[in-house]
Amino acid sequence: MKKTFTINISGTVFHIDDDAYERLNSYILQINKHFGNDAEAQEIVEDIESRISELFQERVKDGNEVITIEHVEEIIRIMGLPEAFDDAKEAEETRVKSPRPRLRKLYRDPDDRVLGGVCSGLGAYLNFDPVIIRLIFVLLVFLGAGSSLIIYIILWIVVPKASNSAQRLEMRGEEVNINNISKNIKEEIQDVKENYEKFKASGKGRDRMDQAGSVASSILSAGLKVIAVIIGIALVFAGIFAIIALVTSMFVTNEFLGVFPFGHRIPQYLDLFISGNTFFWFWIAIGLVVGIPLLLIAYLGTKLIFRFKSSNGAVGMTSLGLWVIGIILLIFILVKGLGDFKSVSTSTKQDVVLTKSDTLYLKLGNDEFSEFMDSNINFDGLRIAALNGKQFLLYEPKLDIVKSETNDFSLVIKSKARGRNLDNAQNNARDMNYKYELRDSLITFQPWFMMPDKSVWRMQQIEITLKVPENKTIYISNEMVKILSDIKNTSDMWDGDMGGKYWTMKPEGLEIAQRKQAPVVTPKKIKK
Amino acid sequence: MPVWYKYSGEKGEIGYQEIIYLNAIKNFKIMNLENTKAQMRKGILEYCILLNLSKKPSYASDIIAEMKVAQMIVVEGTLYPLLTRLKNDGYLGYRWEESLQGPPRKYYELTQDGKLFLNELDMAWGELVEAINQIKK
Numbered sequence A: 001m002k003k004t005f006t007i008n009i010s011g012t013v014f015h016i017d018d019d020a021y022e023r024l025n026s027y028i029l030q031i032n033k034h035f036g037n038d039a040e041a042q043e044i045v046e047d048i049e050s051r052i053s054e055l056f057q058e059r060v061k062d063g064n065e066v067i068t069i070e071h072v073e074e075i076i077r078i079m080g081l082p083e084a085f086d087d088a089k090e091a092e093e094t095r096v097k098s099p100r101p102r103l104r105k106l107y108r109d110p111d112d113r114v115l116g117g118v119c120s121g122l123g124a125y126l127n128f129d130p131v132i133i134r135l136i137f138v139l140l141v142f143l144g145a146g147s148s149l150i151i152y153i154i155l156w157i158v159v160p161k162a163s164n165s166a167q168r169l170e171m172r173g174e175e176v177n178i179n180n181i182s183k184n185i186k187e188e189i190q191d192v193k194e195n196y197e198k199f200k201a202s203g204k205g206r207d208r209m210d211q212a213g214s215v216a217s218s219i220l221s222a223g224l225k226v227i228a229v230i231i232g233i234a235l236v237f238a239g240i241f242a243i244i245a246l247v248t249s250m251f252v253t254n255e256f257l258g259v260f261p262f263g264h265r266i267p268q269y270l271d272l273f274i275s276g277n278t279f280f281w282f283w284i285a286i287g288l289v290v291g292i293p294l295l296l297i298a299y300l301g302t303k304l305i306f307r308f309k310s311s312n313g314a315v316g317m318t319s320l321g322l323w324v325i326g327i328i329l330l331i332f333i334l335v336k337g338l339g340d341f342k343s344v345s346t347s348t349k350q351d352v353v354l355t356k357s358d359t360l361y362l363k364l365g366n367d368e369f370s371e372f373m374d375s376n377i378n379f380d381g382l383r384i385a386a387l388n389g390k391q392f393l394l395y396e397p398k399l400d401i402v403k404s405e406t407n408d409f410s411l412v413i414k415s416k417a418r419g420r421n422l423d424n425a426q427n428n429a430r431d432m433n434y435k436y437e438l439r440d441s442l443i444t445f446q447p448w449f450m451m452p453d454k455s456v457w458r459m460q461q462i463e464i465t466l467k468v469p470e471n472k473t474i475y476i477s478n479e480m481v482k483i484l485s486d487i488k489n490t491s492d493m494w495d496g497d498m499g500g501k502y503w504t505m506k507p508e509g510l511e512i513a514q515r516k517q518a519p520v521v522t523p524k525k526i527k528k
Numbered sequence B: 001m002p003v004w005y006k007y008s009g010e011k012g013e014i015g016y017q018e019i020i021y022l023n024a025i026k027n028f029k030i031m032n033l034e035n036t037k038a039q040m041r042k043g044i045l046e047y048c049i050l051l052n053l054s055k056k057p058s059y060a061s062d063i064i065a066e067m068k069v070a071q072m073i074v075v076e077g078t079l080y081p082l083l084t085r086l087k088n089d090g091y092l093g094y095r096w097e098e099s100l101q102g103p104p105r106k107y108y109e110l111t112q113d114g115k116l117f118l119n120e121l122d123m124a125w126g127e128l129v130e131a132i133n134q135i136k137k
Helices: A018-035 A039-059 A069-079 A088-096 A118-126 A130-143 A147-158 A165-172 A178-202 A205-251 A263-273 A276-306 A312-339 A422-430 A478-483 B016-055 B060-069 B076-089 B112-136
Strands: A004-009 A012-017 A343-352 A359-364 A382-387 A390-395 A398-403 A410-419 A436-439 A442-445 A461-468 A473-476 A501-506 A509-513 B092-097 B105-110
Touching: A004 A018, A004 A039, A012 A018, A012 A039, A018 A039, A018 A069, A018 A178, A039 A069, A039 B060, A039 B076, A039 B105, A069 B076, A118 A130, A118 A147, A118 A165, A130 A147, A130 A205, A205 A276, A276 A312, A343 A422, A359 A461, A359 A478, A398 A478, A410 A422, B016 B060, B016 B076, B016 B105, B016 B112, B060 B076, B060 B105, B076 B092, B076 B105, B105 B112
Parallel strands: A359 A442, A359 A473, A398 A461
Antiparallel strands: A004 A012, A343 A410, A382 A390, A410 A461, A436 A442, A473 A501, A501 A509, B092 B105
């Protein structure tokens, strides 16, 4: 069963099937469009319609019969399609529509647009299919890091809309004369009419709204996707750069891990703290712990860019697993490292200070290392000096002064060190050699105790105890103050104030002696 | 229906691509001929209409019928613009005639100007025929 319309052609009423009507309507519209809108054209079309009416009447004699689509097709065959009319007007048209690009101007085409008509305007200007241009734009968004989006927006703003007929003609490079303009206008009016007719006839107003809405939402989602891609690209770059920075800092610069307390110089001096093979694992651990999150960032970025679906679960689990392994490794190294400090051992050396004098002068030797020292590191008396490409651990010795049990001055040097086990600790302790110089009555203490090259830090300490017999005196020079370690004295003076004074050992402790300031004593050169 | 050409040369049968190409050329040549013929007809259609009407006035549909018989036109739609233009140029005139079967129809006839114009065209036609015969020799 079919729906029927009632129409009238040239004053005669017909019943016509709905599909036949669509076909006939579009045919007549085609004809109208072909001839245009002037008076002559109207007359021609009237004649044609009249003829069509005649032809229908011949076929549908009874008033109750309907015009079917077959009838319409037949009529169209007889009358011919507008293209086949081969009248002078068409020749004129083909002449006018010359593809020769004359003075073309770039406009935005408002009649054929998805967003702003930029691509169709470009298409008209370059004589390219705007669809291809749109494709290129979209591709560039992904490949060119969103640059084409910016270009499109710029074009949207800058390129004018072809709002009147003259501009539309210029856009296509057609000659702007009265003929063309009027033709243009006719075409547009026809288009509008057609669209309106279709719109009305189909009664699909709401669908149009839905269409518009869905177009808007698809544009929005496309826009969001573009934004996601841009973010993705940013993440990828961020991740890659961070990884590069990490790797570089590991081997080249010093700055990266500066956030940690003494991490400032970790890479450089690491070998002083961590021995041998743990070194290797340490870097692996750091790589995992820091690198995995960075890799994840880069990975997320690539996902956003290329929109590939991957099993998030698998990736997440793997990276989490690796990261946890890294953390465990780090902890393990730490614990193992701590194990290196488990045992402690002290090695003691006691010397008698051979001097005839009653007064012993204490002096601190020249500090040869201060210019080579890394001033940033001062960790519990530990310093690091870099000299000739080698790095040395330097320790400040601590000097205490107590009463001697005997009648002689004596110097006790205690070397303390830690180690993996007792043997190791003992070895470490024995390796420490603190030197001092005794000439006549002058003891020159080294300001630094230096570990030999290639030794590792094992919390080494040097404790020097100077035993002063009763009623004997010592002179503490000013620089000596540096290595003093809370020397008990009867005046309860701070170590810092004890310099430059004579002190005599009394039963109660060191007491300031009243002497004139002694000049700096230089020992006589002893000829060997 | 594509035509399969056999090329008996050293290479033997030519490949599929070449066959399509040859078909395309063939179609093009056919198209060309039709185009030219249509161009020729188009040029003298006005002349034909005027000739027809010079014999006696008639309805548009009758003119169409005659043209079809003479194989001058293929589709009816070609005629209406020509008729209207000739009328607007003043060579034809019409009057409305009531019809029993349907709406009133235009009844065309030559005007005085039309007759004169036709004479000119007659002479032009004679010249053309002469020219072609001349070239054919």
